[in-house]
Amino acid sequence: MAEELLEARDVSVDFRIKGTYQTALAGVNLTIDRGQVLALVGESGSGKSTFAMSIMGLHNPELTKVTGSIQLNGEELIGLTEEQYDQYRGNSVGMIFQDPLSSLNPLMRIGEQIAEAITVHNGKAQSVSEHVLNLLTEVGIPDSDRVAKQYPHELSGGMRQRVMIAMALANEPDLIIADEPTTALDAVIQSQILDLIKKIQQKKGAGVLLITHNLDVVAEIADEVAVMYAGQIVEKAPVERLFNNPKHPYTRSLLRADPENVQAGGELYAIPGTVPSLSEMDHHKDLFLQRVPWLDQKLVDADVADTLTEIEPDHYVRGTAWQDFAFPDEQEIEGQS
Ligand SMILES: Nc1ncnc2c1ncn2[C@@H]1O[C@H](COP(=O)(O)OP(=O)(O)OP(=O)(O)O)[C@@H](O)[C@H]1O
């Protein structure tokens, strides 16, 4: 039986903007099991980082309202004090960001930064400096002795990302959150970093929340995928099921817009329109449907509860319209208009 690690129930996030609260995340339900990689995908502005930050307790409490429940190993995180969050960040959860340069201290040697991140010892009588060198070796940095003495700017982007991963792993967290961990890197390094995250995750049995725009990355390392639009999950399934049988129009559009899917001689599909801004959000509507030009207006206008329907085992989709929906040949439709 899979062992549940993270359980997010009905998580909503409202930001205070010019004196009023606007909803960025509305009723998100997601779980991550131990040893599982859950990919969270969706266009820019759909709410992926907002969700990650609510797990990490990184929202400014003065300007943000976070409601619902987020449990890690059965313990509630929402409502923790800043001090309690400090304890938990870096111990139970490690986070890898897109841009290591902005998260590393430019004035501190790599070894010192990792040493500072270590608060837990792994049992063995191991000195902190040994632990640092072991971590660097573990993330595939060959001459760890030398790198430990260097400063961030002396390393390549790929090496810096490895250092970030070493820091995120310093205390053997149960959950690793990686928000666009490879976007800034070239393809070869990208795939090395992903292999590394996967390898470590398997070795430690940690759960991973992987946020990415890149569907090839998803196919490569995710077990399960959740698709987010306008602060809500529209589809969620084990990775093969989602790729083989995408049901929600948004998932289908994202797959069609994947650069890997350009037909020979064809053009890259661009999803028409844009993600709504916070002031345009309406969580009783499935807002993506406004961006499907051929769709019947009645469907576009319909109120849709944000509950997900299970259409095959472990495969959930928002709304009740899509299970047996006969999608037209979208390419042909656009050709006509
Ligand atoms: N602190 C904040 N205050 C006000 N609005 C915010 C804040 N943080 C995010 N938003 C808004 O919330 C929405 C979701 O943003 P978020 O950064 O979570 O999207 P994302 O899916 O992570 O996008 P990206 O792929 O670009 O990282 C956007 O409309 C964004 O402008």
Ligand code: NI
């Ligand atoms: Ni983001």
